[in-house]
Amino acid sequence: MNHEFYFPYNVKAALKNDPPGEWMPALPEGCIRLSSGYPASELVPSNGIKAAVSTLLEEEQDLPLHYLGSPKMPRLKQQIQNRLAERGMKVQEEELLITAGACQAIDLIARALLDEKVVVAVEAPTYMEALEIFRNYTNQIISIPVDEQGLRVDEFASVLAERKRLGLVLPRILYTIPTFQNPTGTTMNEQRRMRLLELSREFDFLILEDDAYGELTFDVSPLSLKALDREGRVIHVGSLSKITAPGMRIGWIAAERPFITAFAWFKKDLDHSFAQSAMAVFLESIDLEERLKKLKGVYQRKCTLLIQSLEKFFPTSVTWYVPKGGYFVWVRVPGVDTSALLPLALSAKVSYVPGKYFFSNQDEGIEYLRLSYSFESEEQIEKGVQILGNLISNHLKNHLS
Known part of the structure; x- marks a missing residue:
């Protein structure tokens, strides 16, 4: 049987891309996981969620386990x-869609708004799973660089003007992570945010704002693009994964009603009704502000330690951005192919993510790597950075001699 015969053209095109998650290597037992963008194990509220599930089932018996789910589901919304209102985003009920995490949200948006003719602009570097999703729907992807202040909005403006002058198709969507970006940890300043909104009006494109890390600030979070938006051009994606439990798969889309209607059309009734109900009960049982305060304190200490360890153990030629929140530090290692170095690091039981996977053009990321401080203990972070620093130093010495 010719299996390919049954796949439509767009699926055949998508299947030519690398398989999702192929970039993730198998990690050896006992590996120090500086690659893992997960919450620290001790910060996942397993006991609280266990109690919420128990309360839910005691009160409602089988109801949460049916298709329609619990009457508590609307509480989560x-x-x-x-x-969102506390963060300056006034979103009506019909302007909010609960999703199975941020990735489903991005996929629904891509499914409803993209085809092979639509141009998408992304940051370079950007979240690799978003890239994988976009490639399932279009190969028309253009990249705009990021610096220590986030997206280079000035360069994006130049690209837009040049494409318009040449009669090229303009981007219909810009995907950005403006706050504590994955992978760079950078944050777009307010001046750039306002200029980006101006450009969206001038060149008539939508902004897909991924705000997965927006509440994990070490100081004061900037206003989201959605909070600054006055024309409904921002489609805001958020998640509880980074502040509660990623396995619960609770995310959302906040956007103008016609967009939400379209996204819900494709989502249908594919709710995780049990998870949503349990999360609603859990959130009612805690002081979220206190929980966020705890998370911020832990992650800030770990981030500070990682930066200090980089200064102590890495060669002076290596540079990095210092984040003000989130999970990640973005490191440039001049003269080193970080993908080629990874097997040596794994042999030494330390993992990281090579930078090339965060770029549409992977050659741009050869000398970069992403380190995460969220998952491992402070002791393991320092040990892992020391091992990596020694590997990089030895690698550079061997190639210069």
């Missing part, structure tokens, strides 16, 4: 609306 209200809780997220309230949280």
Whole structure:
């Protein structure tokens, strides 16, 4: 049987890309996981969620386990609306869609708004799973560089003007992670945010704002693009994964009603009703502000330690951005192919993510790597950075001699 015969053209095109997650290597037992963008194990509220599940089932018996789910499901939507309002985003009920995490949200947006003719602009570097999703729907992807202040909005403006002058198709969507970006940890300043919104009006494109890390600030979080938006051009994606438990798969899309209607059309009734109900009960049982305060304190200490360890153990030629929140530090190692170095690091039981996987043009990321401080203990972070620093130093000496 010719299996390919049954796949439509767009699926055949998508299947030519690298398989999702292929970049992730098998990690040896006992590996120090500086690659893992996960919450620290001790910060995942397993006991709290266990209690919430118990309360839910005691009160409602089988109801949460049916297709329609618990009557508590709408509470989660209200809780997220309230949280968004506290952050300056006034979102009506019909302007909010609960999703199975941020990745489903991005996929729904791509499915509803993209085809092979649509141009998408992304940051360079950017979240690799978003790149994988976009490639399932279009190969028309253009990249705009990031610096220590986030997206180079000035360069994006130049690209837009040049494409318009040449009669090229303009981007219909810009995907950006403006706050504590993955992988760089950088944050777009307010001046750039306002200029980006101006460009969206001038060149008539939508902004897909991925705000997965937006509440994990070490100081004061900037206003989101959605909070600054006055024309409904920002489609805001958020998640509880980084502040509660990623396995619960709770995310959302906040956007103008016609967009939400379209996204919901493709989502259908594919809710994780049990997870949503349990999360609603859990959020009612905690002081979220206190939880965020704890998370911020832990991650700030770990980030500070990682930066200090880089200064102590890495060669002076290596540079990095110092984040003000989130999970990640973005490191440039001049003269080193970080993908080629990774097997040596894994042999020494330390992992990281090579930078090339965060770029549409992978050659741009050869000398970069992403380190995460969220998952490992402070002791393991320091030990892992020391091992990496020694490997990089030896690698550079061997190639210069």
